[in-house]
Amino acid sequence: MAQTALSPHVNDTPTRPGALPGIAAAAIAVGVGALVAVPFGPAADARSAVGSAVIDLTPGPVKEWAIQTFGTNDKLFLTVMVLVVIAVVAAVAGQWERTRVPVGSVVIALAAVAGCAAVLSRPDASLVDVVPTLVGAVCGIAVLRFLTSRRVLRPRAAADAATETTVDQPADAGRRSSLAALGFVGIGVVGGVVGAALTRRLHSVSGDRAAFAPPTVARPLPPPPPDVQPAGVALPSYVTSAKDFYRIDTALSVPQLSRADWALKVHGMVDREITYRFGDLAKFAPVEKMVTLTCVSNPVGGNLISNGVWSGYRVRDLLAAAGVHPDADMVLSTSVDGFTAGTPVEALTDGRDALLAITLDGQPLPVEHGYPARLVVPGLYGYVSATKWVTDLELTRFDRAQAYWTGLGWSAKGPIKTESRIDVPRSGQVVPKGAVRFGGVAWAQPRGIRAVEVRIDDGPWLPAQLGGSFSNDAWRLWSFDWQAVQPGQHRITVRATDNTGAVQTADEADVMPDGATGYHTVSFSVA
Numbered sequence: 001m002a003q004t005a006l007s008p009h010v011n012d013t014p015t016r017p018g019a020l021p022g023i024a025a026a027a028i029a030v031g032v033g034a035l036v037a038v039p040f041g042p043a044a045d046a047r048s049a050v051g052s053a054v055i056d057l058t059p060g061p062v063k064e065w066a067i068q069t070f071g072t073n074d075k076l077f078l079t080v081m082v083l084v085v086i087a088v089v090a091a092v093a094g095q096w097e098r099t100r101v102p103v104g105s106v107v108i109a110l111a112a113v114a115g116c117a118a119v120l121s122r123p124d125a126s127l128v129d130v131v132p133t134l135v136g137a138v139c140g141i142a143v144l145r146f147l148t149s150r151r152v153l154r155p156r157a158a159a160d161a162a163t164e165t166t167v168d169q170p171a172d173a174g175r176r177s178s179l180a181a182l183g184f185v186g187i188g189v190v191g192g193v194v195g196a197a198l199t200r201r202l203h204s205v206s207g208d209r210a211a212f213a214p215p216t217v218a219r220p221l222p223p224p225p226p227d228v229q230p231a232g233v234a235l236p237s238y239v240t241s242a243k244d245f246y247r248i249d250t251a252l253s254v255p256q257l258s259r260a261d262w263a264l265k266v267h268g269m270v271d272r273e274i275t276y277r278f279g280d281l282a283k284f285a286p287v288e289k290m291v292t293l294t295c296v297s298n299p300v301g302g303n304l305i306s307n308g309v310w311s312g313y314r315v316r317d318l319l320a321a322a323g324v325h326p327d328a329d330m331v332l333s334t335s336v337d338g339f340t341a342g343t344p345v346e347a348l349t350d351g352r353d354a355l356l357a358i359t360l361d362g363q364p365l366p367v368e369h370g371y372p373a374r375l376v377v378p379g380l381y382g383y384v385s386a387t388k389w390v391t392d393l394e395l396t397r398f399d400r401a402q403a404y405w406t407g408l409g410w411s412a413k414g415p416i417k418t419e420s421r422i423d424v425p426r427s428g429q430v431v432p433k434g435a436v437r438f439g440g441v442a443w444a445q446p447r448g449i450r451a452v453e454v455r456i457d458d459g460p461w462l463p464a465q466l467g468g469s470f471s472n473d474a475w476r477l478w479s480f481d482w483q484a485v486q487p488g489q490h491r492i493t494v495r496a497t498d499n500t501g502a503v504q505t506a507d508e509a510d511v512m513p514d515g516a517t518g519y520h521t522v523s524f525s526v527a
């Protein structure tokens, strides 16, 4: 029993707490924080605020890489990364927790301060939203103090002091403290999961959305004729279903904005500021349009493009009521979660009928696509125009204001480039000998597509068969019939011509700064 005779100070070193207490403390801090955040709402969730702050602080190229690599799963990746970083930092810091020098507790406290800063940096947060983070941190520190206390780490010393007869073996003490730590980890994880689920449940606008009967449009779009969809080839549906519609945004948790809470402020270089409540929109005439949305981050051959039928109100009407100053050339639109886009006033007021959209394919906007209202501007990439959950339109100038992505190296203006994509054959596909039908999509909003040409290997450009045209603001599907004769490897390349007569450029450009160009080529083989 030599060890019990040693002074506690000497004994401090051999009984390092290990990684578990730190992880347990972090789990409790995050879990309790998530539970306490339930009544406060999503804005009080520090984990998601940190994630959002990370998104905002991430350099443009890294964001780009994340979008390209993880696509719509980029947020899941980020959430997991944030939790992993918290766990690793806590595991390391917890090992340095000492009675005299509580390094772990200090690190948790600092993390909480950072978490509060992240919460307050979100545009939809108020001061009380830091409460859950602070409560979580206090609980986390308490757990760390408890798990690294002498009582838990060296119960023998405590037992001896109490002159008890049963003396713990070191192995028992270690096992007991590990079990306690694991218990806290479990409580933290359950708290986090339950808290997040309750927050989602309680603050979800799906009920508000289900109760919304969109106004009827005086002149609804006729259904597109069947010839828009080439037969005999597996192409995307001409009109993309809402569930298949591509989704890109910086929102880590989808903003939940009810119609009652929504308001749109029009201000800046105007004669009179106007704030529209959702009900005020009824005084404008709703219109319906087909518009293909495209992301500037769509690489050649990529699928960040979808075609929808949108209805809503002309932005032109909403702006006219405010009296736009003639020297304003930009509308800086802002979403409830702080995303901004800079759109030329002209694109919002000319004949293309830019929309404050409230429906997609006849239904209220899906929450992840901007419920209750978003911008849809034909002919411009989404990052400069398509603000979802939009709540603010500021009339300003391109030489005065900068939108979200422009600050990260993207072009201030983003007109959509003439592009085309091969969907069939897929890369590496083996096609049978004989007659085959290939196909894909082409787009040049708002100019429209006049022709699509296809080249096999290094052969001549041959005209493809175009699906019907429904709107110059929408893509066009195409097909190409080919006789597969020569077995072995082949290449198919596509190029489009828009309605101005301009042929898609062969010059290869990266998505940064204003959209990818170049021809899409797919390798396939004939059996």
Ligand SMILES: Nc1nc2c(c(=O)[nH]1)N[C@H]1C(S)=C(S)[C@@H](COP(=O)(O)O)O[C@H]1N2
Pocket (backbone or CB within 6 Å): 245, 246, 247, 248, 249, 250, 251, 293, 294, 295, 296, 335, 336, 337, 339, 368, 369, 381, 382, 383, 385, 386, 387, 388, 389
């Ligand atoms: N609030 C908000 N709106 C946004 C974005 C965003 O990050 N936040 N991203 C824009 C970008 S880059 C694109 S391409 C389109 C995509 O719209 P979708 O997700 O409905 O397809 O939304 C735009 N609107």
Ligand SMILES: [Mo]
Pocket (backbone or CB within 6 Å): 248, 294, 295, 296, 297, 381, 382, 383
């Ligand atoms: Mo985008």
